Amino acid sequence: MKEIxxxxxxxxTAVHIGSGNSLLPIxxxxxxxxxxxxxxxxxxxxxKIINSILESGTAQQKQELQNVSDxxxxxxxxxxxxxxxxxxxxxxxxxxxxxxxxxxxxxxxGLFENSLEVNQILHNxxxxxxxxxxxxxxxxxxxxxxALMDLPQESYDELLEVADKEKxxxxxxxxxxxxxxxxxxxxxxxxxxxxxxxxxPFRCIEISxxxxxxxxxxxxxxxxxxxxxxKKELCSESMQIIAESIPGKLADCKTASGFTIRINExxxxxxxxxxxxxxxxxxxxxxxxxxxFFFKSQFNEEYKKFYKDAYESVDKIFELKKIIxxxxxxxxxxxxxxxxxxxxxxxxxxxxxxxxPKTPTKKxxxxxFGTSRTVLNYDGQYLPMGWCxxxxxx
Numbered sequence: 376m377k378e379i380x381x382x383x384x385x386x387x388t389a390v391h392i393g394s395g396n397s398l399l400p401i402x403x404x405x406x407x408x409x410x411x412x413x414x415x416x417x418x419x420x421x422x423k424i425i426n427s428i429l430e431s432g433t434a435q436q437k438q439e440l441q442n443v444s445d446x447x448x449x450x451x452x453x454x455x456x457x458x459x460x461x462x463x464x465x466x467x468x469x470x471x472x473x474x475x476x477x478x479x480x481x482x483x484x485g486l487f488e489n490s491l492e493v494n495q496i497l498h499n500x501x502x503x504x505x506x507x508x509x510x511x512x513x514x515x516x517x518x519x520x521x522a523l524m525d526l527p528q529e530s531y532d533e534l535l536e537v538a539d540k541e542k543x544x545x546x547x548x549x550x551x552x553x554x555x556x557x558x559x560x561x562x563x564x565x566x567x568x569x570x571x572x573x574x575x576p577f578r579c580i581e582i583s584x585x586x587x588x589x590x591x592x593x594x595x596x597x598x599x600x601x602x603x604x605x606k607k608e609l610c611s612e613s614m615q616i617i618a619e620s621i622p623g624k625l626a627d628c629k630t631a632s633g634f635t636i637r638i639n640e641x642x643x644x645x646x647x648x649x650x651x652x653x654x655x656x657x658x659x660x661x662x663x664x665x666x667x668f669f670f671k672s673q674f675n676e677e678y679k680k681f682y683k684d685a686y687e688s689v690d691k692i693f694e695l696k697k698i699i700x701x702x703x704x705x706x707x708x709x710x711x712x713x714x715x716x717x718x719x720x721x722x723x724x725x726x727x728x729x730x731x732p733k734t735p736t737k738k739x740x741x742x743x744f745g746t747s748r749t750v751l752n753y754d755g756q757y758l759p760m761g762w763c764x765x766x767x768x769x
Contacts, residue, residue, distance in 0.1 A: 376639075376640045377637050377638065377639050377640070378637070378638045378640065378658075378659070379635055379636070379637050380635065380636045380637075380638075380659055380767055380769065381633060381635055381767075381768045381769050382633060382634050382635065382636060382765050382766065382767060382768065383631055383632075383633050383765065383766045383768050384505070384510075384585055384631065384632055384633065384634060384712075384763055384764075384765050385623075385624065385629075385630070385631040385763065385764045385765075385766075386621055386622070386623035386624065386628075386630065386631075386762070386763050387623045387624050387625055387695060387698060387762040387763060387764055388623040388624075388625050388626065388695065388751070388758045388759055388760060388761065388762045389593055389595070389620035389621065389622050389623055389626050389751050389753075389758065389760055389761075390505060390620055390621045390623065390714050390715045390760065390761050390763065391494065391496055391618050391619070391620045391621075391715045391716045391717065391760060391761075392496055392497050392504075392505055392506065392509055392714070392715045392716070393494055393495070393496060393497070393618075393715075393716055394495045394496060394497045394498070395495075396494075396495040397492045397493065397494060397495070398418065398492070398493040398494075398495050399453070399491065399492055399493075400453050400457065400482060400491055401421065401449065401452065401453040401456055402418060402419065402421070403416055403417060403418045403419065403493065404416075404417050404419070404456075404457040404460050405417070405470065405475065405478050406460065408464070408467055413469075414470060414475055415467040415468060415469065415470065416467060416468040416469075416470045416474075416493075416594040416619075417460055417464055417466075417467045418464075418465045418466050418467070418468075418495075419456065419460045419462075419463040419464050419465060420463040420465055421456050421463065422463070423462065423463030423465075424456055424459050424460070424462045424463040425440065427462040427463065428440050428459070428462065436459070439455060440455070443455045450485055465501060466498070466501035466589050466592065467592075468592035468593055468594050468619060469592065469593045469594070469622070469628075470593070470594045470595070471593070471594070471595040471596070471752065471753060471754050472754050473595065473596050473752050473754060473755075474594055474595055474596055474617060477490075477491070477596065477617075478491060490615045490617075491617070492617065493594060493617045493618065493619060494616065494617065494618040494619065494716075495619055496592075496618070496619045496620060496621065499584075499586055500589075501589035502586045502587060502588065502589050503586070503587050503589075503591070503592055503619075503621050504584050504585060504586040504587065504632075505584065505585050505587075505621070505632075505634075505714060505715075506584050507581070507582035507583045507584050507585075507634060508582075509714050509715065510582045510585075510634065510712065510714065511577070511580060511582045512723075513666070513712045513713065513714055513722075513723075514580070514582070514662055514665075514666060514712070515577055516669070516722075516723055516724070516725075517662075517665040517666045517668070517669035517670065518577075518657065518661065518662065518665045519725065520665070520669050520725050521661075521664070521665040521668060521669065523725055576656075576657055577657070579638055579639045579640070579657065580636065580637070580638055580639075580657065581635075581636070581637040581639070582634060582635070582636055582637075583634045583635045584634065585632040585633060585634040586632060587621050587630055587632050588630065591621060591622065591628055591630040592619060592620070592621065592622070593619070593620050593621075593622035593626055593628070594617065594618070594619050594620075595617070595618065595620065595626075595751050595752060595753060596615075596616065596617050596751075596752050597616040597617070597618060597717065597749055597750070597751055597752070597760075598611040598612070598749070598750055598751075598752050598757070599611065599612045599747050599748075599749055600612070600681075600747060600748050600749075600750050600757060601681075601746065601747045601748075602680070602681050602682075602684065602685060608685050608686055608687045608688070609681070609682070609685050609687070609688055609689065609748075609750075609757055611752075612747070616749075618716075620751070620760075623758075623762065623763075624698075625691045625694055625695055625753075625758055626751070626753050626758065633768070636659065636662070638657065638658065638659065659767070660707060662710070663706060663707065663708075663709070663710040663767075664704070664705070666710040666711055666712060666765075667702060667703075667704045667705075667706060667709075667710050667711055668704055670710075670711040670712065670713055670722065671699060671702070671704060671711060673713075673721050673722055674696075674699055674711075674713075674762075676721070677719070677721065677748070677759070678692075678696055681748050682696075688755060688756055688757045689756075689757060690756060691753065691756045691757070691758055692757065692758065692759065695758075695759070695762060698764065699711060699762075702764070707767075708766055708767045709764065709765065709766050709767075710764075710765050711762070711763070711764060711765070712762075712763045712765060713761045713762055713763070714761045714763055715760060715761045716760070716761075717749040717759075717760040717761065718760060718761040719748065719749070719759075722761075
């Protein structure tokens with residue numbers, strides 16, 4: 376039997392699910408489309424522009440294309456595409472004032488001599504979307520963490536000892552011990568002749584993708600921020616990352632979408648020849664409870680460490696805290712998720728004792744992790760990435 380639930384998802388802060396592509400000014404421009412009074416980021420297709428000119432362009436356009444092709448100059452080609460961007464528009468996005476200023480100061484210095492690379496998000500045509508696999512990954516982390524916390528102290532200590540030994544032996548930090556933790560926490564066993572996938576309790580859960588309107592997009596710059604406890608402010612360090620995103624409520628975009636959760640009960644009741652069965656049953660209420668406990672507790676730790684004592688550039692983070700605090704941990708209909716890139720390692724791994732992050736080394740010494748936050752600069756206000764509020768609709 377399948378239980379099907381329709382879930383409304385509302386981004387609170389910007390969400391970035393990367394496509395793996397980096398865009399340069401040969402792929403986009405800043406213009407005022409459709410008589411807009413403000414500049415927008417316009418993503419265009421150079422192939423569409425070329426095909427349009429070759430098929431129905433004027434003699435002058437065709438000659439310009441021929442001339443710029445003969446030059447073998449990437450900067451000249453980029454200027455040509457930006458001139459005729461309207462022939463190949465794929466989608467456009469709002470931009471922050473910060474990015475407009477950066478673009479204006481850098482665009483004339485040469486395509487590969489400036490820092491205008493933009494990290495693209497996933498799109499279905501012109502519409503950005505969050506894949507169901509990203510949502511399921513966040514849900515899985517929350518449930519596994521809850522199962523780990525619910526273990527008897529003896530079993531917890533046993534797993535902690537395994538994790539500590541694995542950390543010391545695994546110089547590349549591949550996280551090999553995590554499978555052992557998962558098996559123990561979910562009461563799974565290795566059964567000869569059965570694929571691990573068949574013994575995975577999460578295979579009973581299917582989560583669909585969720586699309587957003589093509590209008591609901593934002594391009595902004597990321598900053599690496601640390602708290603200065605003496606000045607009582609978040610101090611931004613040098614960091615040049617620009618990204619497309621699905622903006623959230625706190626980035627002045629009240630957008631929402633929906634996805635479905637399908638739970639197949641039959642896949643949770645597997646009986647094997649030796650009598651073993653998976654006795655970890657996952658239902659909607661467990662998903663809601665685990666997500667609220669995990670994401671609310673992690674947010675509260677992050678808030679105390681980085682944002683609580685700051686006076687400037689954090690007004691929207693205070694608003695975010697009010698929204699998160701308003702969701703009861705024992706809610707039956709609302710739950711939190713943190714999705715996508717720059718969600719911070721604390722939100723995609725087990726609780727702190729089992730965390731095994733990859734950190735850089737400096738002068739032969741391993742650097743600590745969790746000392747800074749990657750935040751979006753929304754016209755002078757800092758916003759942590761990826762926060763979403765979900766509500767059960769039926």
